Amino acid sequence: MIVYGVALLAICTLAGVIIGDFLGVLLGVQSNVGGVGIAMIFLICARLYMHKHGSMSHTTKETELGVSFWGCMYIPIVVAMAAQQNVVTALHGGPVALIGAIGSVLVCGFAITVISRSHKGEPLPAEPIEPLPEKSIELNITAAPVGGR
Amino acid sequence: MWDVIKHGLEHNSLVTAFALVGVIMWISAILSKRLTRGRVHGSAIAIVIGLVLAWVGGTLSGGQKGLADLTLFSGIGLMGGAMLRDFAIVATAFEVQATEARKAGMIGAVALLLGTVLPFIVGAAVAWAFGYRDAVSVTTIGAGAVTYIVGPVTGAAIGATSDVVALSIATGLIKAIMVMVFTPAASRLMGLDNPRSAMVFGGLAGTVSGVTAGLAATDRRLVPYGALTATFHTGLGCLLAPSLFFFCVRGLIG
Numbered sequence: 126m127i128v129y130g131v132a133l134l135a136i137c138t139l140a141g142v143i144i145g146d147f148l149g150v151l152l153g154v155q156s157n158v159g160g161v162g163i164a165m166i167f168l169i170c171a172r173l174y175m176h177k178h179g180s181m182s183h184t185t186k187e188t189e190l191g192v193s194f195w196g197c198m199y200i201p202i203v204v205a206m207a208a209q210q211n212v213v214t215a216l217h218g219g220p221v222a223l224i225g226a227i228g229s230v231l232v233c234g235f236a237i238t239v240i241s242r243s244h245k246g247e248p249l250p251a252e253p254i255e256p257l258p259e260k261s262i263e264l265n266i267t268a269a270p271v272g273g274r
Numbered sequence: 275m276w277d278v279i280k281h282g283l284e285h286n287s288l289v290t291a292f293a294l295v296g297v298i299m300w301i302s303a304i305l306s307k308r309l310t311r312g313r314v315h316g317s318a319i320a321i322v323i324g325l326v327l328a329w330v331g332g333t334l335s336g337g338q339k340g341l342a343d344l345t346l347f348s349g350i351g352l353m354g355g356a357m358l359r360d361f362a363i364v365a366t367a368f369e370v371q372a373t374e375a376r377k378a379g380m381i382g383a384v385a386l387l388l389g390t391v392l393p394f395i396v397g398a399a400v401a402w403a404f405g406y407r408d409a410v411s412v413t414t415i416g417a418g419a420v421t422y423i424v425g426p427v428t429g430a431a432i433g434a435t436s437d438v439v440a441l442s443i444a445t446g447l448i449k450a451i452m453v454m455v456f457t458p459a460a461s462r463l464m465g466l467d468n469p470r471s472a473m474v475f476g477g478l479a480g481t482v483s484g485v486t487a488g489l490a491a492t493d494r495r496l497v498p499y500g501a502l503t504a505t506f507h508t509g510l511g512c513l514l515a516p517s518l519f520f521f522c523v524r525g526l527i528g
Contacts, residue, residue, distance in 0.1 A: 134365050138360060145509070156512035158509030159506040161505040162501070162502050162505035164360070165502055193369075196366045199366055199486075201292075201295045201299060202354055203486060203487045206324075207324030207354070209339045210340055214338065214440065219444075221441055222447075225401070226445050228396040229393035229419040233393060237474055238463060248467045
């Protein structure tokens with residue numbers, strides 16, 4: 126049942142967010158501390174458990190579908206999120222806000238470059254090995270003009 | 275005629291939002307293909323279109339929630355709100371390789387700490403350079419440079435004036451928008467092609483919205499790794515800025 130996956134995702138999300146709120150209260154912070162991250166760890170554990178017990182069964186596959194649908198909806202949701210940012214206020218912030226933002230982005234970008242170059246990780250396998258529907262369409266498109274010429 | 279259509283769209287606001295975002299994604303995919311030959315990712319274009327629409331919506335309505343303030347597009351507020359956003363981010367964790375995430379744990383924590391301290395120092399220094407001399411204002415603007423949630427939370431905790439709080443929100447918002455827009459372009463320079471650097475990026479660049487949108491437009495599979503560290507960013511900032519950082523700033527400039 127696909128709804129098992131959606132429910133599993135919902136339970137993990139709720140548990141993580143509630144624990145994050147609790148952590149916030151315990152630390153005396155008016156914010157959620159790591160709720161989404163905790164929820165993600167729950168979900169990773171749930172998947173590992175499912176694969177150990179009764180993997181490849183029909184139920185497991187459908188449960189995974191229920192979760193991965195929402196994972197695929199992520200980018201459209203981000204677009205909707207971008208469409209409701211307070212861009213007007215951001216643009217009215219003036220030079221302090223602008224310079225502060227540019228400065229911190231540059232400094233952080235530099236730090237990311239230094240760290241990720243000095244501690245290099247294994248790159249993800251190239252796209253075709255793990256094809257996503259969206260990506261495979263793009264691949265076809267880039268291939269087409271070459272053939273045309 | 276228009277009233278009937280409008281009524282129907284407003285009463286199904288979430289469905290309207292799905293349709294609208296679908297159309298935006300479709301247009302972006304075409305623009306990506308035709309104008310940039312796929313060099314600029316369709317998602318990146320879609321996010322920029324979203325931001326432009328947010329500006330249009332905010333200008334038309336005078337509200338704070340961009341396009342979502344227009345009743346016709348109120349569903350955007352639900353679709354892109356914190357609830358569905360968190361739900362979908364958690365879902366992306368299903369593709370996480372647990373071993374990769376664990377290997378990068380330590381470096382992710384270091385990045386997280388740096389990502390809170392560095393922007394705070396930059397923001398506070400800029401505030402000082404522009405003539406803010408009281409510890410409360412300097413701390414609040416510095417906190418805004420961490421994320422746009424840390425700014426107002428810190429400001430409320432230490433009693434900053436509302437214009438300083440607004441300035442700190444603006445700083446954080448511009449930072450988030452810059453991260454969303456420029457990450458795909460800078461991804462190669464930053465070595466952003468593996469789970470470990472995505473976790474470093476999430477810790478250092480801050481704001482779940484900026485990090486995840488930036489990564490989504492770079493390589494969708496990196497999103498969960500970045501989100502895993504970025505999610506602790508706001509909490510850590512809210513913890514350190516009004517306490518430790520405030521005391522340091524007060525000690526330095528009285």
